[in-house]
Amino acid sequence: MLENMDLRDQIKKYFSSGFSNREILQLLKECHEINISNRSLERMLQRMNLYRRINKTDELGVANYIQQQLSTSGKLHGYRWMYHKCWMNGMIVSRETVRLILRHLDAEGVDLRARNRLRRQTYFSRGPNFVWHIDGYDKLKPYGIAINGCVDGFSRQLIWLHAYSTNSDPRVIAGYYMNAVSERQGCPHKIRIDMGTENIHVADMQHFLRLHGGDSQGADQSVISGPSTGNQRIEQWWLTLRKECIQFWLDLFDCLKGDGNFADSDLDKSLIQFCFLNSIQVRQQCGVGSLMLFFLVFGNPCLGLPIL
Structure with missing residues (x-):
């Protein structure tokens, strides 16, 4: 249960x-196990001078x-995505x-x-942090920018999403994985990776952390590998990312190439x-913030992390 100050902050x-x-109210119930009435929420909003019909922009x-x-x-945004970006700003x-x-x-x-x-395929996961899906995104790689990401299979929460000069160095991908494990103080039951060499260190680390898991998913069973x-x-996340962000940069870089300002050197x-890497990373993170909040309400809430 959150203290009063933390509750007001949330x-x-x-x-x-x-x-x-x-x-x-649904977020408070699902994510913080707090049940309050709509009237209580309205009174708290009034005490904090938070109004939707007063002082509108x-x-x-x-x-x-x-x-x-x-x-x-x-x-590339629809009105729901744009609405959340307006409020976040x-x-x-x-x-x-x-x-x-719009x-x-x-x-x-x-x-x-x-x-x-879109016709979605059926997907099933046992719970939060049961499977982390790790993959690289190469659409911007011809222009020198490589992206790597990880998604929780149950909640669709982004564990990490990084734009960098490479996504094929196993040491770089392992660094992303260990930073995520350190921040969350635990690792998933399983990871799902492709069969590329960039994931060999991640697989070894997952095997080690799950070596004494004490269940049927431990050790070698904790890594699932297969085609992309x-x-x-x-x-599915890469489709969303391209639709909401990456297509803009593809069009921009294709235009530079078409005008003779990019020679693939x-x-x-x-x-x-130098010019765009930081901007692409910032744009991604802004979009991720909106999407994660959206999924908390309309998708499956991320409930917790298994600490092994």
Whole structure:
């Protein structure tokens, strides 16, 4: 149970992220085991001077922000994603207002997203941190930028997501893994990896940490390897990442190449890394923050970590 001060901080964080009262109550119940009434929540919001209908951000200011986002990777966002980004940047605005502004400023993009229909495959995981899915993303690799990520199979929480000059060095991937284990004070029951050499150190570390797990999933059974096409959870995440972020950078770099400003040399790749690597990492993390909060309400909440 959270103390009163921590409870107010959590409520303020969720309110500032754009969640409704119903969604805040669900988050408190699922993630913090706190059950309060809607009236109690309203009183706490009033005492903290948090109102949705008072001191709303001027619609012109919201429109200017959305217009700015549409000139970057934000042009790939739907109105729900854009709504959370507005709130995360300190704007008080309704979801309907964001939807109408986005329809006015980017009608073509709204229509394209409306026609996109996805048929999802069935996926099952026993619980939080049972399986971590690890994979590299190479769409930007021709331009010198490689991405590596890890997703919890049950909650879809991003364990890590890093843009760097390589994602094929096993020492680099092992560093990502050990940082995550250290931060969470434990490791997953299993990891799902591809059969590439970049994952050999991660597999060895997982084997060692699960050597005395005391269950049927320990030691050699704690690592699942196979083709990239079978790594379903992380492959689904790459589709989301490309749609919401990476496609913008692909179009930008393709334009540079088409204009003769990129010759596929080591020097040009180094210049791309120098100019854009940090921006790509920051854009990714901003999008991840919105997505994780979204999944807490509409997906499976991340409940805890198995400490072995």
